Amino acid sequence: MNEAQPPAAAGEPDLRRETANRLRIGIGAFKRRVQDAGAAGELSNPQLTALSRLDRLGPMTTTGLARREQITPQAMGATVASLEKLGLVTRSAHATDARQSILSLTPEGLAAVHSGRNAVADKVTAVLEESFTDAEVAVLAAAAPLIERLAELL
Template sequence: MEARDAVNRSTAVALRLALGSFKRRTREAAAQGELTTPELSVLAQIDRAAPVAIADLARAQQITPQSMGATVASLESHGLVARAPDPEDRRRSLLTVTAKGGDVLHSSRDAISDRMAAALGESFTDAEVAVLAAAAPLLERLSQRF
Protein backbone atom coordinates (compact mmCIF):
# COMPACT_ATOMS: atom_id res chain seq x y z
CA MET A 1 0.00 0.00 0.00
CA GLU A 2 2.98 2.34 0.53
CA ALA A 3 3.74 2.40 -3.21
CA ARG A 4 0.19 3.48 -3.99
CA ASP A 5 0.37 6.16 -1.30
CA ALA A 6 3.57 7.51 -2.88
CA VAL A 7 1.96 7.57 -6.34
CA ASN A 8 -1.13 9.27 -4.92
CA ARG A 9 1.05 11.88 -3.21
CA SER A 10 3.16 12.65 -6.30
CA THR A 11 0.02 12.80 -8.43
CA ALA A 12 -1.58 15.18 -5.93
CA VAL A 13 1.49 17.45 -6.03
CA ALA A 14 1.60 17.44 -9.84
CA LEU A 15 -2.12 18.20 -10.07
CA ARG A 16 -1.88 20.99 -7.49
CA LEU A 17 0.94 22.67 -9.41
CA ALA A 18 -0.68 22.26 -12.83
CA LEU A 19 -4.12 23.33 -11.67
CA GLY A 20 -2.68 26.29 -9.77
CA SER A 21 -1.04 27.52 -12.95
CA PHE A 22 -4.21 26.85 -14.92
CA LYS A 23 -6.29 28.73 -12.36
CA ARG A 24 -3.97 31.76 -12.51
CA ARG A 25 -4.19 31.84 -16.31
CA THR A 26 -7.98 31.62 -16.36
CA ARG A 27 -8.11 34.38 -13.74
CA GLU A 28 -6.00 36.55 -16.04
CA ALA A 29 -8.41 35.87 -18.89
CA ALA A 30 -11.43 36.59 -16.69
CA ALA A 31 -9.82 39.76 -15.28
CA GLN A 32 -10.46 41.47 -18.59
CA GLY A 33 -14.15 41.67 -17.61
CA GLU A 34 -15.71 44.01 -15.05
CA LEU A 35 -16.21 41.46 -12.25
CA THR A 36 -13.59 40.17 -9.87
CA THR A 37 -12.68 36.49 -9.89
CA PRO A 38 -14.56 35.85 -6.60
CA GLU A 39 -17.64 37.59 -8.00
CA LEU A 40 -17.54 35.46 -11.15
CA SER A 41 -17.06 32.35 -9.03
CA VAL A 42 -20.05 33.18 -6.84
CA LEU A 43 -22.18 34.10 -9.85
CA ALA A 44 -21.37 30.71 -11.38
CA GLN A 45 -22.17 28.96 -8.08
CA ILE A 46 -25.54 30.70 -7.88
CA ASP A 47 -26.22 29.75 -11.49
CA ARG A 48 -25.52 26.07 -10.73
CA ALA A 49 -27.36 25.89 -7.40
CA ALA A 50 -30.22 28.40 -7.75
CA PRO A 51 -32.29 29.13 -5.91
CA VAL A 52 -29.74 29.19 -3.11
CA ALA A 53 -29.27 30.93 0.25
CA ILE A 54 -26.20 33.00 1.10
CA ALA A 55 -25.30 30.64 3.96
CA ASP A 56 -25.26 27.69 1.55
CA LEU A 57 -23.05 29.60 -0.88
CA ALA A 58 -20.67 30.55 1.92
CA ARG A 59 -20.42 26.93 3.04
CA ALA A 60 -19.73 25.76 -0.54
CA GLN A 61 -17.03 28.43 -1.02
CA GLN A 62 -15.64 27.88 2.50
CA ILE A 63 -15.95 31.51 3.55
CA THR A 64 -18.01 33.31 6.19
CA PRO A 65 -21.61 34.28 5.45
CA GLN A 66 -20.60 37.91 6.06
CA SER A 67 -17.93 37.76 3.33
CA MET A 68 -20.36 36.05 1.00
CA GLY A 69 -22.93 38.74 1.80
CA ALA A 70 -20.52 41.44 0.62
CA THR A 71 -19.86 39.60 -2.65
CA VAL A 72 -23.58 39.01 -3.21
CA ALA A 73 -24.31 42.68 -2.47
CA SER A 74 -21.85 43.67 -5.19
CA LEU A 75 -23.50 41.27 -7.65
CA GLU A 76 -26.90 42.70 -6.71
CA SER A 77 -25.67 46.27 -7.24
CA HIS A 78 -24.65 45.26 -10.79
CA GLY A 79 -28.11 43.75 -11.35
CA LEU A 80 -26.65 40.26 -11.81
CA VAL A 81 -28.52 38.42 -9.04
CA ALA A 82 -31.95 38.78 -7.47
CA ARG A 83 -33.24 37.90 -4.01
CA ALA A 84 -36.62 36.40 -3.25
CA PRO A 85 -38.04 35.22 0.06
CA ASP A 86 -37.62 31.53 0.80
CA PRO A 87 -41.17 30.10 0.66
CA GLU A 88 -40.30 27.62 3.44
CA ASP A 89 -38.55 30.13 5.74
CA ARG A 90 -39.53 33.76 5.11
CA ARG A 91 -36.55 34.96 7.21
CA ARG A 92 -34.16 33.70 4.52
CA SER A 93 -33.64 34.97 1.01
CA LEU A 94 -32.91 32.80 -1.99
CA LEU A 95 -30.71 34.01 -4.81
CA THR A 96 -31.07 33.50 -8.53
CA VAL A 97 -29.12 34.83 -11.49
CA THR A 98 -30.86 37.56 -13.48
CA ALA A 99 -30.93 37.60 -17.27
CA LYS A 100 -28.14 40.20 -17.22
CA GLY A 101 -26.15 38.00 -14.82
CA GLY A 102 -26.60 35.02 -17.13
CA ASP A 103 -25.34 37.07 -20.06
CA VAL A 104 -22.26 38.21 -18.13
CA LEU A 105 -21.54 34.71 -16.90
CA HIS A 106 -21.92 33.09 -20.29
CA SER A 107 -19.89 35.72 -22.12
CA SER A 108 -17.08 35.30 -19.59
CA ARG A 109 -17.25 31.51 -19.87
CA ASP A 110 -17.37 31.71 -23.64
CA ALA A 111 -14.29 33.95 -23.81
CA ILE A 112 -12.28 31.62 -21.57
CA SER A 113 -13.55 28.51 -23.38
CA ASP A 114 -12.71 30.05 -26.76
CA ARG A 115 -9.14 30.80 -25.65
CA MET A 116 -8.79 27.31 -24.22
CA ALA A 117 -10.18 25.69 -27.39
CA ALA A 118 -7.74 27.71 -29.50
CA ALA A 119 -4.82 26.57 -27.32
CA LEU A 120 -5.97 22.95 -27.58
CA GLY A 121 -6.24 23.22 -31.35
CA GLU A 122 -2.84 24.87 -31.75
CA SER A 123 -0.73 22.93 -29.28
CA PHE A 124 -2.26 19.51 -28.58
CA THR A 125 -2.70 16.34 -30.60
CA ASP A 126 -6.09 14.67 -30.95
CA ALA A 127 -4.92 11.95 -28.54
CA GLU A 128 -3.88 14.54 -25.95
CA VAL A 129 -7.24 16.33 -26.25
CA ALA A 130 -8.96 12.97 -25.71
CA VAL A 131 -6.94 12.40 -22.52
CA LEU A 132 -7.89 15.86 -21.24
CA ALA A 133 -11.55 15.23 -22.11
CA ALA A 134 -11.46 11.96 -20.17
CA ALA A 135 -9.74 13.66 -17.21
CA ALA A 136 -12.24 16.54 -16.90
CA PRO A 137 -14.98 14.58 -15.06
CA LEU A 138 -12.34 13.00 -12.82
CA LEU A 139 -10.98 16.42 -11.88
CA GLU A 140 -14.51 17.61 -11.12
CA ARG A 141 -15.06 14.57 -8.88
CA LEU A 142 -11.72 15.16 -7.16
CA SER A 143 -12.63 18.80 -6.51
CA GLN A 144 -15.77 17.70 -4.71
CA ARG A 145 -13.97 15.08 -2.57
CA PHE A 146 -11.56 17.25 -0.62
Template sequence: MDSRDALNLSTATAIQVALGMLKRRTREAHMDGDVTTPELTVLAQIDRSGPITIADLARLQQITPQAMGSTVASLEKHGLVSRAPDPHDRRRSLLTVSGTGSDMLHSSRDAVSGLMAAALGESFTDDEVATLAAAAPLLERLAQSF
Protein backbone atom coordinates in the same frame (compact mmCIF):
# COMPACT_ATOMS: atom_id res chain seq x y z
CA MET B 1 4.38 5.64 3.21
CA ASP B 2 3.59 2.88 0.73
CA SER B 3 3.96 3.29 -3.04
CA ARG B 4 0.25 4.03 -3.60
CA ASP B 5 0.33 6.80 -0.98
CA ALA B 6 3.46 8.24 -2.60
CA LEU B 7 1.80 8.15 -6.04
CA ASN B 8 -1.36 9.80 -4.63
CA LEU B 9 0.72 12.57 -3.04
CA SER B 10 2.77 13.11 -6.20
CA THR B 11 -0.37 13.18 -8.35
CA ALA B 12 -2.14 15.58 -5.98
CA THR B 13 0.85 17.93 -6.07
CA ALA B 14 1.04 17.83 -9.87
CA ILE B 15 -2.70 18.53 -10.18
CA GLN B 16 -2.49 21.38 -7.69
CA VAL B 17 0.38 23.02 -9.59
CA ALA B 18 -1.28 22.58 -12.99
CA LEU B 19 -4.65 23.88 -11.81
CA GLY B 20 -2.97 26.84 -10.12
CA MET B 21 -1.34 27.77 -13.43
CA LEU B 22 -4.62 27.27 -15.29
CA LYS B 23 -6.47 29.40 -12.75
CA ARG B 24 -3.94 32.24 -13.12
CA ARG B 25 -4.20 32.12 -16.92
CA THR B 26 -8.00 32.08 -16.72
CA ARG B 27 -7.90 35.10 -14.41
CA GLU B 28 -5.66 36.93 -16.88
CA ALA B 29 -8.08 36.17 -19.72
CA HIS B 30 -11.11 37.26 -17.68
CA MET B 31 -11.88 40.88 -18.62
CA ASP B 32 -15.18 41.87 -17.06
CA GLY B 33 -13.77 44.95 -15.31
CA ASP B 34 -16.22 45.59 -12.52
CA VAL B 35 -16.64 41.95 -11.46
CA THR B 36 -13.86 40.32 -9.44
CA THR B 37 -12.76 36.73 -9.86
CA PRO B 38 -14.32 35.70 -6.50
CA GLU B 39 -17.60 37.33 -7.56
CA LEU B 40 -17.50 35.48 -10.87
CA THR B 41 -16.86 32.24 -8.97
CA VAL B 42 -19.90 32.86 -6.75
CA LEU B 43 -22.03 33.78 -9.75
CA ALA B 44 -21.03 30.51 -11.43
CA GLN B 45 -21.89 28.57 -8.24
CA ILE B 46 -25.35 30.17 -8.09
CA ASP B 47 -25.82 29.30 -11.76
CA ARG B 48 -24.86 25.65 -11.12
CA SER B 49 -26.85 25.31 -7.89
CA GLY B 50 -30.05 27.03 -8.88
CA PRO B 51 -31.94 29.03 -6.25
CA ILE B 52 -29.78 29.03 -3.12
CA THR B 53 -29.48 30.80 0.22
CA ILE B 54 -26.46 32.86 1.21
CA ALA B 55 -25.73 30.39 4.04
CA ASP B 56 -25.76 27.40 1.68
CA LEU B 57 -23.65 29.29 -0.83
CA ALA B 58 -21.13 30.19 1.89
CA ARG B 59 -20.90 26.53 2.91
CA LEU B 60 -20.27 25.44 -0.68
CA GLN B 61 -17.58 28.09 -1.14
CA GLN B 62 -16.13 27.42 2.34
CA ILE B 63 -16.33 31.02 3.55
CA THR B 64 -18.33 32.77 6.26
CA PRO B 65 -21.90 33.85 5.58
CA GLN B 66 -20.80 37.43 6.36
CA ALA B 67 -18.11 37.34 3.65
CA MET B 68 -20.58 35.76 1.23
CA GLY B 69 -23.12 38.47 2.07
CA SER B 70 -20.63 41.11 0.98
CA THR B 71 -19.91 39.30 -2.30
CA VAL B 72 -23.62 38.81 -2.99
CA ALA B 73 -24.32 42.48 -2.23
CA SER B 74 -21.80 43.47 -4.91
CA LEU B 75 -23.36 41.05 -7.40
CA GLU B 76 -26.78 42.52 -6.60
CA LYS B 77 -25.42 46.05 -7.05
CA HIS B 78 -24.24 45.09 -10.55
CA GLY B 79 -27.65 43.52 -11.30
CA LEU B 80 -26.15 40.05 -11.74
CA VAL B 81 -28.22 38.20 -9.11
CA SER B 82 -31.77 38.47 -7.85
CA ARG B 83 -33.11 37.76 -4.40
CA ALA B 84 -36.61 36.37 -3.75
CA PRO B 85 -38.37 34.99 -0.67
CA ASP B 86 -38.07 31.23 -0.15
CA PRO B 87 -41.58 29.86 -0.80
CA HIS B 88 -41.06 27.23 1.94
CA ASP B 89 -39.62 29.60 4.57
CA ARG B 90 -40.44 33.29 4.10
CA ARG B 91 -37.68 34.27 6.56
CA ARG B 92 -35.06 33.17 4.06
CA SER B 93 -34.14 34.56 0.64
CA LEU B 94 -33.11 32.58 -2.39
CA LEU B 95 -30.56 33.87 -4.86
CA THR B 96 -30.75 33.30 -8.59
CA VAL B 97 -28.68 34.56 -11.50
CA SER B 98 -30.39 37.43 -13.34
CA GLY B 99 -30.59 37.61 -17.12
CA THR B 100 -27.74 40.12 -17.12
CA GLY B 101 -25.70 37.84 -14.85
CA SER B 102 -26.33 34.84 -17.08
CA ASP B 103 -25.28 36.78 -20.19
CA MET B 104 -22.10 38.01 -18.49
CA LEU B 105 -21.26 34.58 -17.09
CA HIS B 106 -21.72 32.83 -20.42
CA SER B 107 -19.78 35.46 -22.38
CA SER B 108 -16.90 35.17 -19.89
CA ARG B 109 -16.96 31.37 -20.10
CA ASP B 110 -17.15 31.49 -23.88
CA ALA B 111 -14.15 33.82 -24.09
CA VAL B 112 -11.99 31.63 -21.85
CA SER B 113 -13.24 28.42 -23.47
CA GLY B 114 -12.41 29.86 -26.89
CA LEU B 115 -8.85 30.61 -25.80
CA MET B 116 -8.49 27.12 -24.33
CA ALA B 117 -9.98 25.48 -27.42
CA ALA B 118 -7.53 27.36 -29.64
CA ALA B 119 -4.62 26.26 -27.44
CA LEU B 120 -5.85 22.65 -27.52
CA GLY B 121 -6.12 22.77 -31.32
CA GLU B 122 -2.68 24.30 -31.77
CA SER B 123 -0.61 22.51 -29.15
CA PHE B 124 -2.19 19.14 -28.39
CA THR B 125 -2.69 15.90 -30.29
CA ASP B 126 -6.13 14.33 -30.66
CA ASP B 127 -5.13 11.66 -28.11
CA GLU B 128 -4.03 14.32 -25.61
CA VAL B 129 -7.33 16.19 -26.04
CA ALA B 130 -9.20 12.92 -25.48
CA THR B 131 -7.18 12.33 -22.30
CA LEU B 132 -8.03 15.82 -21.02
CA ALA B 133 -11.70 15.29 -21.91
CA ALA B 134 -11.72 12.06 -19.88
CA ALA B 135 -9.94 13.77 -16.96
CA ALA B 136 -12.31 16.76 -16.71
CA PRO B 137 -15.15 14.93 -14.87
CA LEU B 138 -12.61 13.26 -12.61
CA LEU B 139 -11.11 16.63 -11.66
CA GLU B 140 -14.59 17.95 -10.89
CA ARG B 141 -15.27 14.89 -8.70
CA LEU B 142 -11.92 15.45 -6.96
CA ALA B 143 -12.85 19.08 -6.27
CA GLN B 144 -16.13 17.96 -4.69
CA SER B 145 -14.43 15.29 -2.57
CA PHE B 146 -12.63 17.50 -0.07
Protein backbone atom coordinates in the same frame (compact mmCIF):
# COMPACT_ATOMS: atom_id res chain seq x y z
CA MET C 1 -6.67 2.93 0.95
CA ASN C 2 -8.68 1.38 -1.89
CA GLU C 3 -8.50 -2.41 -1.58
CA ALA C 4 -8.25 -2.78 -5.37
CA GLN C 5 -4.90 -0.98 -5.29
CA PRO C 6 -1.88 -2.78 -3.83
CA PRO C 7 0.12 -0.76 -1.30
CA ALA C 8 3.19 1.00 -2.67
CA ALA C 9 6.34 -1.10 -2.38
CA ALA C 10 9.14 0.14 -0.15
CA GLY C 11 11.08 2.87 -1.93
CA GLU C 12 8.36 3.59 -4.52
CA PRO C 13 6.90 7.11 -4.49
CA ASP C 14 3.34 7.35 -3.25
CA LEU C 15 1.47 7.87 -6.53
CA ARG C 16 -1.55 9.38 -4.80
CA ARG C 17 0.52 11.99 -2.94
CA GLU C 18 2.54 12.83 -6.06
CA THR C 19 -0.68 13.17 -8.07
CA ALA C 20 -2.26 15.34 -5.37
CA ASN C 21 0.75 17.68 -5.37
CA ARG C 22 0.90 17.90 -9.16
CA LEU C 23 -2.85 18.63 -9.34
CA ARG C 24 -2.55 21.30 -6.63
CA ILE C 25 0.30 23.01 -8.46
CA GLY C 26 -1.16 22.62 -11.95
CA ILE C 27 -4.70 23.65 -11.09
CA GLY C 28 -3.42 26.59 -9.03
CA ALA C 29 -1.31 27.82 -11.97
CA PHE C 30 -4.25 27.31 -14.35
CA LYS C 31 -6.56 29.36 -12.11
CA ARG C 32 -4.01 32.19 -11.75
CA ARG C 33 -3.39 32.38 -15.50
CA VAL C 34 -7.09 32.37 -16.33
CA GLN C 35 -7.62 35.20 -13.82
CA ASP C 36 -4.61 37.14 -15.16
CA ALA C 37 -5.86 36.79 -18.73
CA GLY C 38 -9.22 38.35 -17.88
CA ALA C 39 -9.86 41.61 -19.65
CA ALA C 40 -10.76 44.76 -17.76
CA GLY C 41 -14.47 44.94 -17.13
CA GLU C 42 -14.94 41.16 -17.11
CA LEU C 43 -16.41 39.53 -14.05
CA SER C 44 -13.97 38.24 -11.46
CA ASN C 45 -13.47 34.53 -10.94
CA PRO C 46 -15.43 34.56 -7.64
CA GLN C 47 -18.29 36.40 -9.35
CA LEU C 48 -18.37 33.95 -12.26
CA THR C 49 -18.17 31.01 -9.86
CA ALA C 50 -21.15 32.27 -7.85
CA LEU C 51 -23.17 32.89 -11.01
CA SER C 52 -22.23 29.45 -12.35
CA ARG C 53 -23.36 27.77 -9.12
CA LEU C 54 -26.73 29.55 -9.26
CA ASP C 55 -27.05 28.60 -12.93
CA ARG C 56 -26.27 24.92 -12.35
CA LEU C 57 -27.84 24.37 -8.93
CA GLY C 58 -30.67 26.89 -8.94
CA PRO C 59 -31.61 29.53 -6.37
CA MET C 60 -29.96 29.29 -2.95
CA THR C 61 -28.87 31.34 0.03
CA THR C 62 -25.58 33.20 0.38
CA THR C 63 -24.64 30.69 3.07
CA GLY C 64 -25.38 27.83 0.69
CA LEU C 65 -23.14 29.38 -1.95
CA ALA C 66 -20.39 29.96 0.60
CA ARG C 67 -20.59 26.37 1.79
CA ARG C 68 -20.28 25.07 -1.80
CA GLU C 69 -17.17 27.21 -2.35
CA GLN C 70 -15.76 26.52 1.12
CA ILE C 71 -15.45 30.19 2.00
CA THR C 72 -17.01 32.27 4.75
CA PRO C 73 -20.52 33.62 4.32
CA GLN C 74 -19.04 37.12 4.77
CA ALA C 75 -16.68 36.64 1.82
CA MET C 76 -19.51 35.30 -0.33
CA GLY C 77 -21.68 38.19 0.87
CA ALA C 78 -19.21 40.66 -0.63
CA THR C 79 -19.29 38.81 -3.95
CA VAL C 80 -23.09 38.62 -3.91
CA ALA C 81 -23.36 42.34 -3.07
CA SER C 82 -21.25 43.17 -6.12
CA LEU C 83 -23.42 40.93 -8.29
CA GLU C 84 -26.57 42.60 -6.94
CA LYS C 85 -25.12 46.03 -7.68
CA LEU C 86 -24.48 44.90 -11.27
CA GLY C 87 -28.07 43.62 -11.51
CA LEU C 88 -26.97 40.02 -12.08
CA VAL C 89 -28.66 38.44 -9.05
CA THR C 90 -31.79 39.23 -7.12
CA ARG C 91 -32.96 38.36 -3.61
CA SER C 92 -36.34 37.02 -2.59
CA ALA C 93 -37.79 36.04 0.77
CA HIS C 94 -36.95 32.59 2.10
CA ALA C 95 -40.12 30.47 2.37
CA THR C 96 -39.54 29.33 5.95
CA ASP C 97 -36.81 31.55 7.46
CA ALA C 98 -37.36 35.31 7.41
CA ARG C 99 -33.70 35.89 8.37
CA GLN C 100 -32.52 34.48 5.06
CA SER C 101 -33.06 35.37 1.45
CA ILE C 102 -32.84 33.31 -1.69
CA LEU C 103 -30.53 34.41 -4.50
CA SER C 104 -31.57 33.92 -8.11
CA LEU C 105 -30.05 34.88 -11.43
CA THR C 106 -31.62 37.75 -13.31
CA PRO C 107 -31.87 37.45 -17.10
CA GLU C 108 -28.76 39.66 -17.24
CA GLY C 109 -27.02 37.33 -14.77
CA LEU C 110 -27.85 34.32 -16.89
CA ALA C 111 -26.45 36.07 -19.98
CA ALA C 112 -23.33 37.12 -18.04
CA VAL C 113 -22.58 33.64 -16.77
CA HIS C 114 -22.87 32.17 -20.23
CA SER C 115 -20.75 34.86 -21.85
CA GLY C 116 -18.20 34.63 -19.04
CA ARG C 117 -17.93 30.89 -19.46
CA ASN C 118 -17.50 31.38 -23.18
CA ALA C 119 -14.71 33.95 -22.77
CA VAL C 120 -12.66 31.58 -20.62
CA ALA C 121 -13.56 28.57 -22.77
CA ASP C 122 -12.53 30.48 -25.90
CA LYS C 123 -9.11 31.23 -24.41
CA VAL C 124 -8.56 27.64 -23.32
CA THR C 125 -9.84 26.29 -26.65
CA ALA C 126 -7.35 28.44 -28.55
CA VAL C 127 -4.45 27.10 -26.47
CA LEU C 128 -5.66 23.51 -26.85
CA GLU C 129 -5.88 23.94 -30.63
CA GLU C 130 -2.46 25.58 -30.93
CA SER C 131 -0.38 23.57 -28.48
CA PHE C 132 -1.95 20.16 -27.80
CA THR C 133 -2.30 17.04 -29.92
CA ASP C 134 -5.66 15.32 -30.39
CA ALA C 135 -4.46 12.53 -28.09
CA GLU C 136 -3.53 15.04 -25.37
CA VAL C 137 -6.91 16.76 -25.66
CA ALA C 138 -8.58 13.34 -25.30
CA VAL C 139 -6.64 12.73 -22.07
CA LEU C 140 -7.70 16.13 -20.71
CA ALA C 141 -11.31 15.44 -21.73
CA ALA C 142 -11.22 12.14 -19.84
CA ALA C 143 -9.62 13.79 -16.78
CA ALA C 144 -12.03 16.76 -16.59
CA PRO C 145 -14.95 14.84 -14.96
CA LEU C 146 -12.55 13.28 -12.48
CA ILE C 147 -11.13 16.69 -11.52
CA GLU C 148 -14.68 18.04 -11.12
CA ARG C 149 -15.55 15.10 -8.86
CA LEU C 150 -12.37 15.59 -6.84
CA ALA C 151 -13.26 19.27 -6.33
CA GLU C 152 -16.75 18.34 -5.13
CA LEU C 153 -15.34 15.84 -2.61
CA LEU C 154 -12.82 18.24 -1.05
